[in-house]
Amino acid sequence: MTQALAISGLSHSYGSRKALDDVSFSVAPGSFAVLLGLNGAGKSTLFSLITRLYAARQGEIDVFGRNVMRAPGAALRRLGVVFQARTLDLELSLMQNLVYHAALHGIGPLEARRLGRAALERAGLLERADDKARALSGGQMRRVEIARALLHGPRLLLLDEPTVGLDIKARADILALVRDLARNENLGVLWATHLIDEIEDDNQVVILHQGKVLATGRAADIVAAQRAKNIGEAFARLTGAGEEKLSA
Numbered sequence: 001m002t003q004a005l006a007i008s009g010l011s012h013s014y015g016s017r018k019a020l021d022d023v024s025f026s027v028a029p030g031s032f033a034v035l036l037g038l039n040g041a042g043k044s045t046l047f048s049l050i051t052r053l054y055a056a057r058q059g060e061i062d063v064f065g066r067n068v069m070r071a072p073g074a075a076l077r078r079l080g081v082v083f084q085a086r087t088l089d090l091e092l093s094l095m096q097n098l099v100y101h102a103a104l105h106g107i108g109p110l111e112a113r114r115l116g117r118a119a120l121e122r123a124g125l126l127e128r129a130d131d132k133a134r135a136l137s138g139g140q141m142r143r144v145e146i147a148r149a150l151l152h153g154p155r156l157l158l159l160d161e162p163t164v165g166l167d168i169k170a171r172a173d174i175l176a177l178v179r180d181l182a183r184n185e186n187l188g189v190l191w192a193t194h195l196i197d198e199i200e201d202d203n204q205v206v207i208l209h210q211g212k213v214l215a216t217g218r219a220a221d222i223v224a225a226q227r228a229k230n231i232g233e234a235f236a237r238l239t240g241a242g243e244e245k246l247s248a
Ligand SMILES: Nc1ncnc2c1ncn2[C@@H]1O[C@H](COP(=O)(O)OP(=O)(O)OP(=O)(O)O)[C@@H](O)[C@H]1O
Pocket: 014, 017, 018, 019, 037, 038, 039, 040, 041, 042, 043, 044, 045, 046, 161
């Protein structure tokens, strides 16, 4: 089966500091996978390599079988990304934010507005289409960023710590929205987080620690293999790190 995302033997260094060390894992189409790691584990570096912000000098990254170095256009067309930092233009309306993003993907203005309306409707924000992004709550901004990342119809969505800084209700809403997209729209999702309460037993989990993948598999299987009570305890056994760092 062609994987939504396949990473093999990926390494990256900043000068002499190795941020990723021989990382390999894959995400199946239509599945919700969690990249679990503490701050500094290498999650953002991994996303920067997948999106070609940095060039991968060692290892391979394929999105639905398209290599991001050798066939970047085909690979990036199939990929949507929500970065950790807020990236909406606060002075533009929600619709303008979406239309500009669509233009970057070569989508014309009429089609962009049609897609934009559908995306805002799905995000529950259609009536706010002409409001400036500045007027939204943090959770609403994240929903628009997710809608924007999906505008060009990607089959794989990467999200880097998407719930950081949100209150409990907004966190739960974003998580439910993205789980729903994976389940009902056959979207492959890689959700990077350090929060274990965002993981369900059936989710695939990739545990990244100090640049290395220490475990990958169903959350329940990782827990069983570590003879742990839950994924937090399994993480602590694998990494030697304290469980208290894994909650909001
Ligand atoms: N531009 C850079 N120059 C030098 N070192 C860097 C740079 N970016 C990241 N690093 C280092 O690489 C390692 C991995 O960082 P990275 O940001 O990928 O981790 P992360 O898991 O995304 O953490 P966070 O959630 O805090 O961003 C860390 O040790 C970090 O200090």
